[in-house]
């Protein structure tokens with residue numbers, strides 16, 4: 486088991502990539518805190534994992550709000566006693582062409598995808614520093630690396646995640662904390678289900694592997710960066726996109 490007795494917080498774990506990661510981490514022996522805004526879906530997903538015999542618990546959180554994040558982190562510490570791994574996976578889209586994008590939709594995406602990553606990372610930091618060890622993984626995107634039509638707000642946040650990752654890798658390395666990012670391509674989840682078929686087909690055509698990704702493709706990358714196998718990997722952006730852009 487690659488994460489035996491480690492405690493992991495995965496944000497946005499009620500659905501999609503985060504849920505797949507929760508299952509992969511639990512299968513590898515981790516105690517997993519599924520943290521999500523969507524309480525109903527979060528409890529349902531957590532119960533499914535519990536039925537499989539995994540040591541998991543659900544924590545309701547809005548990553549965009551500092552107080553909510555602080556109370557989630559202290560609840561996780563109370564339940565599991567430590568925090569070894571944080572996966573900053575929660576994210577939203579509010580797509581629109583620059584000419585039509587509202588200030589509100591720009592700001593909402595910044596609040597969740599960028600400020601949310603800042604809040605969660607800052608909140609787990611004292612526990613990790615005290616332990617002298619930790620793994621922080623944040624989710625960027627192909628859109629943050631190369632830009633994407635209709636995603637001014639989202640691309641800005643996902644590029645921002647890379648900047649924060651590299652900064653934190655430099656600041657926290659000597660404290661025994663590895664900080665890395667994963668940049669997925671187009672992955673089959675609720676998020677891409679909203680994209681017009683015509684555009685998804687275009688994206689698929691661009692992938693040399695000839696398919697969109699599945700949540701487990703990203704969960705396995707998170708697993709590598711959360712495990713001891715990546716102990717000398719720090720400040721990197723792992724591209725898991727089937728080679729969509731090269």
Ligand code: CAA
Nearest residue numbers: 578580581582626627628634635670671676677680681684
């Ligand atoms: N490449 C080039 N041109 C594009 C394009 C693309 N990918 N997408 C749209 N356009 C063009 C259209 O052809 C159109 O051109 P004309 O004006 O010459 O006809 C113009 O841009 C406007 O497009 P729409 O008519 O679609 O404009 P709209 O205002 O109705 O909708 C939109 C805009 C909401 C952004 C819509 O195009 C859309 O949903 N696009 C998909 C955006 C996308 O890829 N989102 C990814 C979500 S998944 C995700 O974010 C995960 C991840 O990390 C990758």
Ligand code: NAI
Nearest residue numbers: 497500501502522547548574575576626669671672674676
């Ligand atoms: P999803 O929409 O299936 O799941 C996202 C989860 O985040 C949901 O359960 C939602 O309730 C939760 N969430 C949203 N706002 C929240 C908040 N304020 N606080 C706490 N939880 C919140 O999306 P998916 O596809 O699983 O995305 C996971 C991550 O991967 C996101 O950061 C996304 O931007 C990123 N990503 C996704 C890609 C894709 O193609 N699906 C590609 C590249 C990156």
